[in-house]
Amino acid sequence: MFSQTPSLEPSDTGATSVGSAEPSVATVTPALDSAALDLLFREARSTQTFLATPVASETLRELYQLVKWTPTGFNSQPARFRFVQSPEAKERLVPALSSSNRDKVLAAPVTVIVAHDTRFYDRLPQLFPAYDARPLFENTPAFAESTARHNATLQAAFLILAARALGLEAGPMSGFKPEEVERRFFADGRHRVTLLVNLGYGDQSRVRSRGVRLDFEDVAQIL
Protein backbone atom coordinates (compact mmCIF):
# COMPACT_ATOMS: atom_id res chain seq x y z
CA MET A 1 0.00 0.00 0.00
CA PHE A 2 3.00 2.31 0.38
CA SER A 3 3.88 4.10 -2.83
CA GLN A 4 7.53 4.19 -3.85
CA THR A 5 6.99 6.39 -6.88
CA PRO A 6 5.19 9.69 -7.45
CA SER A 7 1.56 8.93 -8.18
CA LEU A 8 -0.25 12.27 -8.10
CA GLU A 9 -1.41 13.00 -11.59
CA PRO A 10 -1.31 16.51 -13.11
CA SER A 11 -5.12 16.58 -13.05
CA ASP A 12 -4.99 16.07 -9.27
CA THR A 13 -2.54 18.86 -8.66
CA GLY A 14 -3.29 21.46 -11.28
CA ALA A 15 0.35 21.27 -12.36
CA THR A 16 1.35 21.38 -16.02
CA SER A 17 4.33 19.22 -16.77
CA VAL A 18 5.50 20.49 -20.17
CA GLY A 19 7.15 23.88 -20.59
CA SER A 20 6.28 25.07 -17.08
CA ALA A 21 8.82 27.20 -15.24
CA GLU A 22 7.16 26.28 -11.94
CA PRO A 23 8.52 23.29 -10.04
CA SER A 24 5.95 20.53 -10.50
CA VAL A 25 4.02 19.47 -7.39
CA ALA A 26 3.59 16.12 -9.13
CA THR A 27 6.98 15.15 -7.68
CA VAL A 28 5.41 15.00 -4.19
CA THR A 29 5.09 11.40 -3.13
CA PRO A 30 1.90 10.65 -1.20
CA ALA A 31 2.45 8.25 1.69
CA LEU A 32 -0.34 5.93 0.50
CA ASP A 33 -0.88 4.59 -2.99
CA SER A 34 -4.05 4.90 -5.02
CA ALA A 35 -5.48 1.56 -3.86
CA ALA A 36 -5.16 2.64 -0.23
CA LEU A 37 -6.82 5.98 -0.97
CA ASP A 38 -9.67 4.11 -2.67
CA LEU A 39 -10.03 1.87 0.39
CA LEU A 40 -10.06 4.73 2.87
CA PHE A 41 -11.95 7.37 0.88
CA ARG A 42 -12.91 7.08 -2.77
CA GLU A 43 -14.53 3.65 -2.75
CA ALA A 44 -15.50 3.57 0.93
CA ARG A 45 -19.19 3.86 1.76
CA SER A 46 -21.41 4.42 4.77
CA THR A 47 -22.43 0.80 4.84
CA GLN A 48 -25.99 -0.21 5.65
CA THR A 49 -25.91 -3.90 4.74
CA PHE A 50 -23.29 -6.26 6.12
CA LEU A 51 -22.41 -9.89 5.56
CA ALA A 52 -23.24 -12.17 8.49
CA THR A 53 -19.47 -12.75 8.97
CA PRO A 54 -18.68 -11.92 12.61
CA VAL A 55 -15.96 -9.46 13.59
CA ALA A 56 -13.39 -11.07 15.88
CA SER A 57 -12.80 -9.50 19.29
CA GLU A 58 -9.08 -9.31 18.37
CA THR A 59 -10.03 -7.16 15.36
CA LEU A 60 -11.95 -4.77 17.64
CA ARG A 61 -8.90 -4.54 19.89
CA GLU A 62 -6.69 -3.95 16.85
CA LEU A 63 -9.09 -1.21 15.78
CA TYR A 64 -8.65 0.59 19.09
CA GLN A 65 -4.86 0.16 18.84
CA LEU A 66 -5.04 2.40 15.73
CA VAL A 67 -7.62 4.85 17.06
CA LYS A 68 -5.62 5.51 20.22
CA TRP A 69 -2.81 7.18 18.24
CA THR A 70 -5.05 9.80 16.65
CA PRO A 71 -4.89 13.39 17.91
CA THR A 72 -7.17 15.01 20.51
CA GLY A 73 -7.00 18.37 22.25
CA PHE A 74 -4.74 18.21 25.34
CA ASN A 75 -4.27 14.54 24.33
CA SER A 76 -7.48 14.21 26.34
CA GLN A 77 -8.95 11.12 24.57
CA PRO A 78 -12.46 11.69 25.97
CA ALA A 79 -14.18 9.02 23.83
CA ARG A 80 -15.35 5.79 25.43
CA PHE A 81 -16.47 2.86 23.30
CA ARG A 82 -18.97 0.08 23.80
CA PHE A 83 -18.77 -2.64 21.15
CA VAL A 84 -22.32 -3.99 21.11
CA GLN A 85 -22.15 -7.48 19.68
CA SER A 86 -24.20 -10.02 21.63
CA PRO A 87 -27.92 -10.44 20.84
CA GLU A 88 -28.72 -9.40 24.43
CA ALA A 89 -26.76 -6.16 24.17
CA LYS A 90 -28.29 -5.43 20.74
CA GLU A 91 -31.79 -5.86 22.22
CA ARG A 92 -30.86 -3.41 24.98
CA LEU A 93 -29.92 -0.85 22.33
CA VAL A 94 -32.95 -1.27 20.05
CA PRO A 95 -35.52 0.80 22.06
CA ALA A 96 -33.24 3.84 21.75
CA LEU A 97 -33.08 3.71 17.95
CA SER A 98 -35.06 5.52 15.31
CA SER A 99 -37.30 3.08 13.45
CA SER A 100 -35.24 3.43 10.26
CA ASN A 101 -32.05 2.38 12.03
CA ARG A 102 -33.49 -0.54 13.99
CA ASP A 103 -33.02 -3.27 11.39
CA LYS A 104 -29.60 -1.93 10.35
CA VAL A 105 -28.33 -2.26 13.90
CA LEU A 106 -29.82 -5.70 14.42
CA ALA A 107 -28.23 -6.96 11.19
CA ALA A 108 -24.77 -5.43 11.75
CA PRO A 109 -22.18 -7.73 13.37
CA VAL A 110 -21.15 -4.94 15.75
CA THR A 111 -22.55 -1.54 16.70
CA VAL A 112 -20.10 0.78 18.41
CA ILE A 113 -21.52 3.28 20.88
CA VAL A 114 -19.17 6.27 20.88
CA ALA A 115 -19.63 8.28 24.06
CA HIS A 116 -17.53 10.77 25.97
CA ASP A 117 -16.62 10.84 29.61
CA THR A 118 -17.71 14.19 31.06
CA ARG A 119 -14.95 13.74 33.71
CA PHE A 120 -12.31 13.15 31.04
CA TYR A 121 -10.11 15.82 32.64
CA ASP A 122 -9.46 13.61 35.68
CA ARG A 123 -6.96 11.71 33.49
CA LEU A 124 -5.12 14.81 32.24
CA PRO A 125 -2.21 14.65 34.72
CA GLN A 126 -1.32 11.30 33.14
CA LEU A 127 -2.26 12.12 29.53
CA PHE A 128 -1.09 15.74 29.37
CA PRO A 129 1.65 16.21 31.97
CA ALA A 130 2.96 19.50 30.52
CA TYR A 131 0.92 21.46 33.10
CA ASP A 132 -2.20 20.95 35.19
CA ALA A 133 -5.03 21.70 32.75
CA ARG A 134 -7.76 20.31 34.99
CA PRO A 135 -8.91 23.66 36.47
CA LEU A 136 -9.71 24.89 32.94
CA PHE A 137 -12.40 22.23 32.73
CA GLU A 138 -13.39 21.69 36.36
CA ASN A 139 -14.38 25.33 36.73
CA THR A 140 -16.13 25.63 33.36
CA PRO A 141 -18.55 22.76 32.76
CA ALA A 142 -19.76 24.14 29.41
CA PHE A 143 -16.17 24.28 28.11
CA ALA A 144 -15.54 20.75 29.42
CA GLU A 145 -18.64 19.46 27.66
CA SER A 146 -17.86 21.14 24.32
CA THR A 147 -14.23 19.97 24.45
CA ALA A 148 -15.25 16.39 25.22
CA ARG A 149 -17.94 16.28 22.53
CA HIS A 150 -15.71 17.91 19.95
CA ASN A 151 -12.82 15.51 20.53
CA ALA A 152 -14.97 12.39 20.90
CA THR A 153 -16.61 13.24 17.57
CA LEU A 154 -13.15 13.44 16.01
CA GLN A 155 -12.31 10.08 17.56
CA ALA A 156 -15.51 8.62 16.06
CA ALA A 157 -14.37 9.81 12.63
CA PHE A 158 -10.93 8.31 13.19
CA LEU A 159 -12.62 5.05 14.19
CA ILE A 160 -14.42 4.97 10.84
CA LEU A 161 -11.15 5.45 8.96
CA ALA A 162 -9.32 2.90 11.13
CA ALA A 163 -12.08 0.37 10.47
CA ARG A 164 -11.70 0.91 6.73
CA ALA A 165 -7.92 0.52 7.04
CA LEU A 166 -8.49 -2.89 8.65
CA GLY A 167 -10.79 -4.03 5.83
CA LEU A 168 -14.00 -3.43 7.76
CA GLU A 169 -16.83 -1.18 6.65
CA ALA A 170 -18.58 1.34 8.87
CA GLY A 171 -22.08 2.82 8.98
CA PRO A 172 -22.32 5.91 11.22
CA MET A 173 -25.75 6.78 12.65
CA SER A 174 -27.11 9.66 14.68
CA GLY A 175 -30.73 8.54 14.47
CA PHE A 176 -31.21 7.50 18.11
CA LYS A 177 -32.20 8.96 21.49
CA PRO A 178 -28.89 9.69 23.24
CA GLU A 179 -30.40 9.92 26.74
CA GLU A 180 -31.91 6.49 26.28
CA VAL A 181 -28.58 4.96 25.18
CA GLU A 182 -26.87 6.66 28.13
CA ARG A 183 -29.44 5.29 30.56
CA ARG A 184 -29.15 1.76 29.15
CA PHE A 185 -25.34 1.55 28.79
CA PHE A 186 -23.75 4.11 31.12
CA ALA A 187 -25.36 3.73 34.52
CA ASP A 188 -22.89 6.12 36.20
CA GLY A 189 -24.53 9.19 34.61
CA ARG A 190 -21.21 10.78 33.60
CA HIS A 191 -21.14 9.74 29.93
CA ARG A 192 -22.80 11.40 26.91
CA VAL A 193 -23.35 9.50 23.68
CA THR A 194 -22.10 11.08 20.45
CA LEU A 195 -22.60 8.57 17.63
CA LEU A 196 -23.37 4.95 16.81
CA VAL A 197 -21.25 3.19 14.19
CA ASN A 198 -22.20 -0.15 12.68
CA LEU A 199 -19.19 -2.28 11.80
CA GLY A 200 -18.70 -5.41 9.75
CA TYR A 201 -17.75 -6.74 6.38
CA GLY A 202 -19.78 -5.06 3.65
CA ASP A 203 -22.24 -6.84 1.41
CA GLN A 204 -21.02 -5.69 -2.01
CA SER A 205 -24.20 -6.95 -3.69
CA ARG A 206 -26.27 -4.30 -1.86
CA VAL A 207 -24.37 -1.10 -2.62
CA ARG A 208 -26.54 2.02 -3.14
CA SER A 209 -25.86 4.86 -5.57
CA ARG A 210 -23.35 7.41 -4.34
CA GLY A 211 -24.45 10.87 -3.17
CA VAL A 212 -22.98 13.93 -4.91
CA ARG A 213 -19.98 15.55 -3.24
CA LEU A 214 -19.27 19.28 -3.26
CA ASP A 215 -16.37 20.54 -5.32
CA PHE A 216 -13.31 22.25 -3.92
CA GLU A 217 -14.52 25.59 -5.35
CA ASP A 218 -17.86 25.23 -3.53
CA VAL A 219 -16.38 24.79 -0.08
CA ALA A 220 -12.77 25.93 0.07
CA GLN A 221 -10.46 28.82 -0.55
CA ILE A 222 -6.68 28.83 -0.51
CA LEU A 223 -5.76 32.16 1.05
Ligand SMILES: Cc1cc2nc3c(=O)[nH]c(=O)nc-3n(C[C@H](O)[C@H](O)[C@H](O)COP(=O)(O)O)c2cc1C
Ligand atom coordinates in the same frame (compact mmCIF):
# COMPACT_ATOMS: atom_id res chain seq x y z
C1 LIG B 1 -22.91 11.93 11.82
C2 LIG B 1 -23.62 11.02 10.85
C3 LIG B 1 -24.90 10.60 11.13
C4 LIG B 1 -25.57 9.70 10.27
N1 LIG B 1 -26.79 9.19 10.64
C5 LIG B 1 -27.32 8.20 9.90
C6 LIG B 1 -28.48 7.52 10.36
O1 LIG B 1 -29.02 7.80 11.42
N2 LIG B 1 -28.98 6.51 9.59
C7 LIG B 1 -28.38 6.15 8.40
O2 LIG B 1 -28.87 5.23 7.74
N3 LIG B 1 -27.28 6.78 7.95
C8 LIG B 1 -26.73 7.78 8.67
N4 LIG B 1 -25.57 8.39 8.24
C9 LIG B 1 -24.97 8.00 6.94
C10 LIG B 1 -25.02 9.15 5.91
O3 LIG B 1 -26.30 9.24 5.34
C11 LIG B 1 -23.92 8.88 4.88
O4 LIG B 1 -22.67 9.02 5.53
C12 LIG B 1 -23.95 9.82 3.68
O5 LIG B 1 -25.17 9.74 2.99
C13 LIG B 1 -22.81 9.50 2.72
O6 LIG B 1 -22.92 8.16 2.26
P1 LIG B 1 -21.67 7.40 1.59
O7 LIG B 1 -20.55 7.46 2.59
O8 LIG B 1 -22.14 5.98 1.39
O9 LIG B 1 -21.34 8.08 0.32
C14 LIG B 1 -24.92 9.28 9.08
C15 LIG B 1 -23.62 9.71 8.81
C16 LIG B 1 -22.97 10.56 9.67
C17 LIG B 1 -21.54 10.95 9.37
